[in-house]
Amino acid sequence: MNETANTQLIEWGHLLPSVATCIEAVERDSFESQLLALLHQAVGIEQCMIFGCSTSGNIDCLLAANHQLPRVADRLAQIYVGGLFREDPNYVHLSQLAGQQESMSTNALTTMQVKSMSLAYRSHLFGFPDLIDKVSLNVAAKEGAYYLNLYRGPQRGPFTSANLNCLNSLAPLLTSLLRRHYSNAPAKPEQLSSHEAAALAPLSERERQLCLYLLRGHTLKTAAAKLDIAFSTTETYRKRAYAKLGVASKAGLVALCRAPG
Numbered sequence: 001m002n003e004t005a006n007t008q009l010i011e012w013g014h015l016l017p018s019v020a021t022c023i024e025a026v027e028r029d030s031f032e033s034q035l036l037a038l039l040h041q042a043v044g045i046e047q048c049m050i051f052g053c054s055t056s057g058n059i060d061c062l063l064a065a066n067h068q069l070p071r072v073a074d075r076l077a078q079i080y081v082g083g084l085f086r087e088d089p090n091y092v093h094l095s096q097l098a099g100q101q102e103s104m105s106t107n108a109l110t111t112m113q114v115k116s117m118s119l120a121y122r123s124h125l126f127g128f129p130d131l132i133d134k135v136s137l138n139v140a141a142k143e144g145a146y147y148l149n150l151y152r153g154p155q156r157g158p159f160t161s162a163n164l165n166c167l168n169s170l171a172p173l174l175t176s177l178l179r180r181h182y183s184n185a186p187a188k189p190e191q192l193s194s195h196e197a198a199a200l201a202p203l204s205e206r207e208r209q210l211c212l213y214l215l216r217g218h219t220l221k222t223a224a225a226k227l228d229i230a231f232s233t234t235e236t237y238r239k240r241a242y243a244k245l246g247v248a249s250k251a252g253l254v255a256l257c258r259a260p261g
Contacts, residue, residue, distance in 0.1 A: 015042055019173065026181045031217070032063050035177065039150060042170060043163040047073060047131060047151035051085070052182065052219040054144045054231075057095040059085045060220060062146070062182060064251035069129050077251040079124050089116035090147070094138050098145040109167055110136040111159075133158040135167060139175045143221045146178045182217055196257045199245070207241040210234055214250050215257055 018038040025031040039045050050063040061081050066073035085091055090110055112134040114122075126132070131151045139146040150167070152159060159167075196215070200208045206227075213223035224234040247253050 018042075022177060026177060027217070029216070031177075031181050032065070036065055042166055043150070043159065044152070044156050045150045046153045046156060047129070049073070049077060049080075049147075049149040049151075050178070050182075051080070051147040051149075052144060053094050053098040053147060054219070054221055055098050057098065058220075059147075061249045061251040062217070062219070064249075064254075066129065070255070072129055074249070074251045074255050076125055078248040081249045084121060084124060087118050087121040089113040090136055090138065094145055094147050097138050097140045100140055108138075109164065109171060110138070111164070130154055135159055135164065137167075137171055137174060139178050141179050141183055143183075144219065146182060148174060148178065182219060183222060193257075199257045202244045203241050207237050207244070210237045211241050211253060211257075214238075214253060 015038070018034070018041050022031070022034045022038045025034040036045075036048055039048060046068070047066040048063065049061070049065075052060045052062050054060075059081050061077040064073040064077035080088075088094075090113075126134075130153050132154055133152045135150045137148040139148065150159075196212075200211055203211065209227060210223055213226055214220075218226065220234045220238065221231060224231045227234065242248060242253070245253065245256060247256055
């Protein structure tokens with residue numbers, strides 16, 4: 001066995017405990033924190049965003065995480081979901097993928113397409129925090145698609161070829177994890193925390209139920225199925241709930257309901 005192969009085995013050996021923990025956390029509240037831990041260990045990301053794309057091309061934020069600047073990550077997610085996603089060079093492919101069966105996914109990574117980004121797009125999403133590189137993974141699902149985005153700033157520098165090789169190797173696993181968690185994660189109203197109850201108090205019962213499904217990892221599409229209501233109705237409930245709570249995205253909802261400390 002050559003030296004390169006030995007090095008790869010050693011690197012994967014270090015990742016295996018994190019991979020196992022991440023798999024065990026699927027459909028649980030701890031999944032996103034374990035996924036972030038795996039990605040940090042594997043390639044040293046500084047920011048992670050996960051979006052859901054419906055079959056009609058609508059975008060919802062499932063996860064917005066920047067360990068150093070969590071409020072900034074939420075703001076960026078709001079700007080993106082608010083309409084800037086239409087300027088994303090990957091959006092056309094993502095929306096097309098959302099209308100296909102999940103078996104069509106290629107698990108292919110997309111590197112940062114600077115020349116295809118408008119100045120406004122880069123200024124809003126990469127200017128602050130200072131982000132200099134991005135790698136994306138589009139994942140087809142039974143209903144729509146998922147969009148994983150990993151970022152780096154000047155502190156760590158651009159993703160290296162070794163980082164990209166690692167992510168390419170992880171891509172099939174990441175695809176499976178995202179599908180399983182966000183498509184199947186059950187809502188658990190009986191586990192509503194006191195902080196969540198206080199944050200969601202202004203809502204009607206139906207609005208509260210929808211927000212609970214979103215907090216537990218569901219997309220609007222799967223929440224509609226769980227609540228046995230039309231997708232258009234869930235959109236109405238979401239708009240009303242977000243307006244009452246003063247948030248503009250799922251990331252904002254998660255931040256509002258996150259226990260302090």
